[in-house]
Amino acid sequence: MKKITVRTKAAKKLRAGYPLLVAEDLNSPFLEDDFAQFFDEKGQALGTGYLSKQNKGVGWLLDSSSVKIDHHFYVEKFVNARALRANFYQDELTNAFRLFNGEGDGLGGLTIDFYNGFAVFSWYNQFIYSQKKAIVKAFQVVFPDIKGAYEKLRFSEAALESQHIFGQEAAEPLLVMENGVTYATYLNEGLMTGIFLDQKNVRGALAGGLSTGKTLLNMFSYTGAFSVAAAFGGSSQTTSVDLAKRSLDKTREQFLVNGIEPESQKIYVMDVFGYFNYAKKKELTYDMIVLDPPSFARNGKKTFSVAKNYGDLVKEAVEILENNGTLIASTNAANVSDKKFRQMIEEALKNKGVKFTVFQEEKLPADFHIADSFPEGNYLKVLFIKIKK
Structure with a gap:
C-alpha cells in the first residue's frame, strides 16, 4: 500500500473525518490509482483510503486507522448500511430506495440503489471499479435476497455506461412503488433509470x-x-x-x-x-x-x-x-x-x-x-x- 503525505490543512480535515481528497491536498504529484495510507508532514498516520480521479476530487479516506481494505471491510460497511435502512424494508408503500450512499456509508465512489428486488451499482472512478469483484462478493453476502443487479459506470474512462452483472434480469419496464405511486423504470437504459x-x-x-x-x-x-x-x-x-x-x-x-x-x-x-x-x-x-x-x-x-x-x-x-x-x-x-x-x-x-x-x-x-x-x-x-x- 502506497504511503502518501498530505499538506497541513488537508491533515486537519482528515483528522476531523472529512473523507474527500483533492489534488491540492497532496504533497507529491498525483500517483496512479491505488490504495494508500495517508500521513501528515510530521509522519503521523491519518488513515487508509485510495487515490483515483473522479468528477469531485482525487481520492477518499475510508478509515482513520491502518485497516486493511478487504472482504471483511466491505462486509462490515454493507452490514452497517443495511441496518441503517431497516425501516425502508418494512415500508409497504415504497420498494425503491438507496441501499448504500458512498462516503455517507464509508466508501466514497460507490452508490447502490434498490429497485423492487434488484440492485443498481454506480461506480464513480476507475479504481473503485477495479475492486468490483471483491465488493460485489461482499454485497451478496449481506444482501442474499437481491434477485439481480446492474451497474452504471459514471467515470470518463469507462467503455460502457450500463450492463447487467449478476442474477436475474429485470422486467422492462420494472415497476417500482414509492409512497404508493407506481413508476416504470428501466435498469439497463444508459445512466438513467427513469426516476x-x-x-x-x-x-x-x-x-x-x-x-x-x-x-x-x-x-x-x-x-x-x-x-x-x-x-x-x-x-x-x-x-x-x-x-x-x-x-x-x-x-x-x-x-x-x-x-x-x-x-x-x-x-x-x-x-x-x-x-x-x-x-x-x-x-x-x-x-x-x-x-x-x-x-x-x-x-x-x-x-x-x-x-x-x-x-x-x-x-x-x-x-x-x-x-x-x-x-x-x-x-x-x-x-x-x-x-x-x-x-x-x-x-x-x-x-x-x-x-x-x-x-x-x-x-x-x-x-x-x-x-x-x-x-x-x-x-x-x-x-x-x-x-x-
Missing part, C-alpha cells in the same frame, strides 16, 4: 395531498415523475415540459401504469423558456410550478446553468403563477450552496416585487445517509415557496 430516487420526499408531498385540486406545471419534467405524483395526489391537471423527445412516451407510460389516462394531462416537448413565452401568450396560469433543472444544459447556442441562470427561471415562473400559488424550487447542483441557492431565489422574487414565504424545505431523504463530517454530501436543495402577488 431520481433522491426526490422521494418532494414526490411524497405531492402525492400526499399538497397538489389536491390544483393545477401543476412541471418544468424539465424528464419522465414526468412529479406530475404523476401530483395527479395521484388529486391535482386537477398537470402539465409536463421537457426538451427531450423521449419525455413524451416516458411520461405517458408513467401515467398509464398508475391507471391515469395520459390524454387527461398535458405533455409538451419543447424548450422550457419557450414554454414560458407560450404560456404568457395564451394567458395560462398555474397553482403550482416545479422547477428542477439539470445543473447544466445546452440547447443549440443557448446554455443554462443553475449557478448563473436559476434566478431567470424563477422570474419567468412568477409571471404565470396564480396569486397565492406555490413554487417548488429544486436543484441537485453540488457547486451551489444552500445559502447561494436561497439568495438567488429571494433576489429574483424581490426583483418581481412579490411577497413570499418558504413553508417547507427538503434535503436528501434518510436512505441517502450523509456523513456528519461531509455536509456537502447533502447536495439536494428544495424550497416550497408560497407567493403572494
